Amino acid sequence: xxxxxxxxxxxxxxxxxxxxxxxxxxxxxxxxxxxxxxxxxxxxxxxxxxxxxxxxxxxxxxxxxxxxxxxxxxxxxxxxxxxxxxxxxxxxxxxxxxxxxxxxxxxxxxxxxxxxxxxxxxxxxxxxxxxxxxxxxxxxxxxxxxxxxxxxxxxxxxxxxxxxxxxxxxxxxx
Amino acid sequence: xxxxxxxxxxxxxxxxxxxxxxxxxxxxxxxxxxxxxxxxxxxxxxxxxxxxxxxxxxxxxxxxxxxxxxxxxxxxxxxxxxxxxxxxxxxxxxxxxxxxxxxxxxxxxxxxxxxxxxxxxxxxxxxxxxxxxxxxxxxxxxxxxxxxxxxxxxxxxxxxxxxxxxxxxxxxxxxxxx
Numbered sequence: 001x002x003x004x005x006x007x008x009x010x011x012x013x014x015x016x017x018x019x020x021x022x023x024x025x026x027x028x029x030x031x032x033x034x035x036x037x038x039x040x041x042x043x044x045x046x047x048x049x050x051x052x053x054x055x056x057x058x059x060x061x062x063x064x065x066x067x068x069x070x071x072x073x074x075x076x077x078x079x080x081x082x083x084x085x086x087x088x089x090x091x092x093x094x095x096x097x098x099x100x101x102x103x104x105x106x107x108x109x110x111x112x113x114x115x116x117x118x119x120x121x122x123x124x125x126x127x128x129x130x131x132x133x134x135x136x137x138x139x140x141x142x143x144x145x146x147x148x149x150x151x152x153x154x155x156x157x158x159x160x161x162x163x164x165x166x167x168x169x170x171x172x173x174x
Numbered sequence: 175x176x177x178x179x180x181x182x183x184x185x186x187x188x189x190x191x192x193x194x195x196x197x198x199x200x201x202x203x204x205x206x207x208x209x210x211x212x213x214x215x216x217x218x219x220x221x222x223x224x225x226x227x228x229x230x231x232x233x234x235x236x237x238x239x240x241x242x243x244x245x246x247x248x249x250x251x252x253x254x255x256x257x258x259x260x261x262x263x264x265x266x267x268x269x270x271x272x273x274x275x276x277x278x279x280x281x282x283x284x285x286x287x288x289x290x291x292x293x294x295x296x297x298x299x300x301x302x303x304x305x306x307x308x309x310x311x312x313x314x315x316x317x318x319x320x321x322x323x324x325x326x327x328x329x330x331x332x333x334x335x336x337x338x339x340x341x342x343x344x345x346x347x348x349x350x351x352x
Contacts, residue, residue: 114337120345127349147325148332149340152348161344163328171321 005087009094012075013102021071026099028072030139032064033092036085046085056080096139097155105135108154111143111162116150128154 016025036043042063046056057077065073079085093109100107108128110116116124121138128136132154148163332340 112337112341113332114334114341116341120341124345124348127345131348131351147328148337150344159348161340161347163332163340167321167325167328170324171317 005090005094008079008084008091009098012091012095013098015075016071019071021069022099024069025072025075026096028068029075029092029095032068032072032076033089034141037089046080049083053081056085093139096137100137105137106132106154108136108138108152109141110138110150110152111141111146112150113142113144113146113148115142116140124152128152
């Protein structure tokens with residue numbers, strides 16, 4: 001699945017770069033993915049296979065048409081049409097990784113229970129850059145399920161410092 | 175002959191024990207012997223033959239009766255022997271039955287004892303397993319409840335300061351790990 005998502009992301013990046021809207025896409029797609037993940041109603045509507053594809057694409061047009069670029073709408077319509085709306089977050093992350101990789105950078109997905117300040121993001125980016133040896137773009141995702149602390153995924157590496165993981169480790173220790 | 179006897183009977187008595195007519199005596203005697211000779215010539219063989227046949231038949235019947243008696247005695251002896259054998263067989267069967275019953279009783283007793291021991295052992299193992307499972311379940315329940323309570327506690331007590339502290343601590347750890 002991850003290979004398939006990676007291929008999707010590569011194709012989407014190529015498509016946006018050809019349209020000259022790669023910057024808009026990389027800015028908008030993660031935000032849209034976060035918004036869809038946060039709205040159970042929207043997420044259900046886009047992933048419900050009993051709803052015709054055209055209807056789901058129309059929902060995207062209606063909800064997001066006025067706020068995101070045509071390229072982003074086109075990419076979202078493609079993702080919904082191919083039945084991968086459930087993997088929207090992963091596809092968005094993969095798009096960011098590909099785009100950053102093309103620029104010689106890494107993308108770090110940082111999940112925390114509360115938003116990190118810009119200063120914290122910069123310091124974390126610097127620390128991660130020192131670790132990877134490459135410039136790192138940090139993408140902060142607010143995820144209340146982590147309870148507290150931070151978990152960072154950069155490439156295939158995961159740096160987990162969440163309260164949730166500590167509780168899980170405690171649970172397994174019993 | 176009858177005519178002569180009738181004639182003699184019709185003649186008057188002469189007062190003597192012999193007939194008074196000599197010719198009558200002579201002819202009577204001759205006739206008597208003739209009759210006797212005829213009887214001996216013609217009737218005696220037949221009578222002898224009849225007597226011999228009768229004797230043989232009686233002998234054969236006696237022989238047959240003897241044979242039947244012998245056979246009956248043999249049958250009687252056989253039946254007596256069979257009865258004796260039957261009694262012995264019955265005694266043997268009864269003895270076998272007693273022996274089998276005794277062995278069966280002994281086997282059942284032994285098997286019952288071993289089964290009881292096995293059941294006791296199994297019950298003991300089951301009790302141990304149940305005790306261990308109960309303890310594990312209880313431990314799991316306690317840990318789950320404890321962790322649930324800890325989770326609730328953490329969730330409600332992680333204020334902004336605590337969150338910021340955790341984030342700063344994390345950034346510091348990532349920086350140190352370099």
